[in-house]
Amino acid sequence: MSVDAIVNGVLVGGLYALAGLGLSLVSGVLRLVNLAHGATLVAGAYAAYLVLDAVDVDPLVAAPAAMVAVGAIAFLLQRYLLTDLMAAGPQAPMIATFGLALLVEAALQGAFSTDPKSLQAGYATAGFDALGVRVQSVYLVAFSLAFAACVATHLVLTRTRQGAVVRAAAADPGMAAALGHDVRRIYALTFASGAALAALAGVMTGTAQSFGPASGFGLLLVAFAVVALGGMGSALGALAGGVALGVIQAVGVEVAGDEYRDVTVYVTFLVVLTVRPAGLAFRGSE
Amino acid sequence: MTRALATLATATAAALAAAGLLAPADLDLAVTLLVYVTIAQAWNILGGYAGQISLGVAAFVGAGGYSTGLLLLHTDAAWPIALAGSGLVAALVALALAPALLRLHGAYFVVGTLVVAVALQAFVLTWDWAGGAIGLTLPFDALPGSAALFRAAVAVCALTLAATLLVRGSRFGLRLMAIRDDEDAAAGLGVSVPAHRLGALVLSSALTGLAGGVLALQLVSFAPDGMFALSWTLAALLAVAIGGGGTFAGPIVGAAVVYYGLTRQLDDLETLSLALEGALLIAIVRLAPRGLWPRISDWLIDAGVARGRRDHRQRAGR
Numbered sequence A: 001m002s003v004d005a006i007v008n009g010v011l012v013g014g015l016y017a018l019a020g021l022g023l024s025l026v027s028g029v030l031r032l033v034n035l036a037h038g039a040t041l042v043a044g045a046y047a048a049y050l051v052l053d054a055v056d057v058d059p060l061v062a063a064p065a066a067m068v069a070v071g072a073i074a075f076l077l078q079r080y081l082l083t084d085l086m087a088a089g090p091q092a093p094m095i096a097t098f099g100l101a102l103l104v105e106a107a108l109q110g111a112f113s114t115d116p117k118s119l120q121a122g123y124a125t126a127g128f129d130a131l132g133v134r135v136q137s138v139y140l141v142a143f144s145l146a147f148a149a150c151v152a153t154h155l156v157l158t159r160t161r162q163g164a165v166v167r168a169a170a171a172d173p174g175m176a177a178a179l180g181h182d183v184r185r186i187y188a189l190t191f192a193s194g195a196a197l198a199a200l201a202g203v204m205t206g207t208a209q210s211f212g213p214a215s216g217f218g219l220l221l222v223a224f225a226v227v228a229l230g231g232m233g234s235a236l237g238a239l240a241g242g243v244a245l246g247v248i249q250a251v252g253v254e255v256a257g258d259e260y261r262d263v264t265v266y267v268t269f270l271v272v273l274t275v276r277p278a279g280l281a282f283r284g285s286e
Numbered sequence B: 001m002t003r004a005l006a007t008l009a010t011a012t013a014a015a016l017a018a019a020g021l022l023a024p025a026d027l028d029l030a031v032t033l034l035v036y037v038t039i040a041q042a043w044n045i046l047g048g049y050a051g052q053i054s055l056g057v058a059a060f061v062g063a064g065g066y067s068t069g070l071l072l073l074h075t076d077a078a079w080p081i082a083l084a085g086s087g088l089v090a091a092l093v094a095l096a097l098a099p100a101l102l103r104l105h106g107a108y109f110v111v112g113t114l115v116v117a118v119a120l121q122a123f124v125l126t127w128d129w130a131g132g133a134i135g136l137t138l139p140f141d142a143l144p145g146s147a148a149l150f151r152a153a154v155a156v157c158a159l160t161l162a163a164t165l166l167v168r169g170s171r172f173g174l175r176l177m178a179i180r181d182d183e184d185a186a187a188g189l190g191v192s193v194p195a196h197r198l199g200a201l202v203l204s205s206a207l208t209g210l211a212g213g214v215l216a217l218q219l220v221s222f223a224p225d226g227m228f229a230l231s232w233t234l235a236a237l238l239a240v241a242i243g244g245g246g247t248f249a250g251p252i253v254g255a256a257v258v259y260y261g262l263t264r265q266l267d268d269l270e271t272l273s274l275a276l277e278g279a280l281l282i283a284i285v286r287l288a289p290r291g292l293w294p295r296i297s298d299w300l301i302d303a304g305v306a307r308g309r310r311d312h313r314q315r316a317g318r
Helices: A003-030 A037-054 A059-086 A091-112 A137-159 A161-171 A173-178 A183-208 A213-230 A235-256 A258-275 B002-021 B024-049 B057-074 B079-101 B107-126 B146-169 B171-181 B183-188 B193-219 B230-243 B249-263 B270-287 B292-302 B307-315
Strands: A127-130 A133-136
Touching: A003 A037, A003 A133, A003 A137, A003 A161, A003 A183, A003 A213, A003 A235, A037 A059, A037 A091, A037 A183, A037 A213, A059 A091, A059 A183, A059 B270, A091 A213, A091 B107, A091 B230, A091 B270, A133 A137, A137 A161, A137 A183, A137 A235, A161 A173, A161 A183, A173 A183, A213 A235, A213 A258, A213 B107, A235 A258, A258 B079, A258 B107, B002 B146, B024 B057, B024 B146, B024 B171, B024 B193, B024 B230, B024 B249, B057 B079, B057 B107, B057 B193, B057 B230, B079 B107, B079 B146, B079 B193, B146 B171, B146 B193, B171 B183, B171 B193, B183 B193, B230 B249, B230 B270, B230 B292, B249 B270, B249 B292
Parallel strands: none
Antiparallel strands: A127 A133
């Protein structure tokens, strides 16, 4: 096992952590299985692609615009579609998110065709040697961003009043509502934040790799694997889960060959489901 | 139940006898429709009666299709044996995955089944012995003619419909419905929840695998992209959503609507059909959670169009 593979596994894991962070937040707080999470990432990548098409800037500069646009749409969807469905149990909103994923894919196909796209950045293909290890710059940028996003989300959730309210709504929505908090609004804001984080992950993914309208389901499963490894609703868990997945994949590719890149992720996910009897259970509750 | 089974047997016999009268193009069309009905009804056993919503249909269509294909390519088995093999292998795949899948409940079962489907596709794409990304082309001499294939499709579909009727009318089926409606209460009353969920999963997967086997014989040449396509899962889910889950007639109506209304009409318009399917799923869960068809039939009854049927219902004391 080469040090190169491990280091790059950790860095790729940063990208995975970013992909899983928004999903972890939404699963943990809303108890909603969001099958449109992958489509949200792809939508974020396309939003940045539109910005880059108009003005010649770095994808990271376009990311805030993509995050706001995707977050705003997500807010409206949660507020006016999913919240009502959630009253009927977990299955109706989940199937609705599956429908949304298909709709987003169709809309992107119609607007951009199925040709693969990528976001151009100076560091996208560059690399450097650090202490004898070959590092791709884009993954280092993604890892730093993921680290910052996961720690920031963790601090907001645990150290601020707003975060405490969100955690209260997650733990007991009825009691939070009785204490005067607008749970529907908290849900919509959390969902929008999750989508904005997904858009950021989409921009980084789009800079590191090429993407198309159908990339969503693959990214969704990566995100789910991260959440399975790190636990739901835990921002630091997402970071740990992403890094773990990246390293496991790097080891898997080293052992089995590059064509097993995706298979490793799915097998890891299935094994985690099998060995953790509670499956993807929310940590510390239920 | 006995009457329904007798009607099904009569209809099956009539369909088998009609095989000689139909033109090859009609037979081909009928085979596809029968595959859709089979997949939808098999999904209904697991999703509608047992309440285990699965997004893993494609895994078992693909497992069945590839089993039939590989048996024909690498052994001397006759095609009926290869077809039976598709059901067996799909059941074995379900058994192998059950320890992982049955740990998951509700929405997490859904995600688990989705992973299984995508993982199997990714695995077969890299499996050179099974043709990798290029896929398989079956030996032409070993394949059934269009009338024989139609009869096989009728048999597979009839088997699935009979299984649904038997599930609906049996203790096993009643217990599945009890688990669907309240898992904790069912367990409290002594129903072995894991055993029943396993039974529903294996039965549904075996029938889905048989549909995949028929599909392989019809397509002759196929690749993981098509055989393990998410569109099979979507077709089953939509058919049951339209027709209404946990009913016998619903998925049959739904499969016909999906096939004639969407798949055939929008064959060349991939983007539009994807958008329409997505919008339809959202509209159904939002506006008609029991399914579109029960909604329409209720409306017809209320509007008095089916007044006779209502009178009949009232006389029957329902």
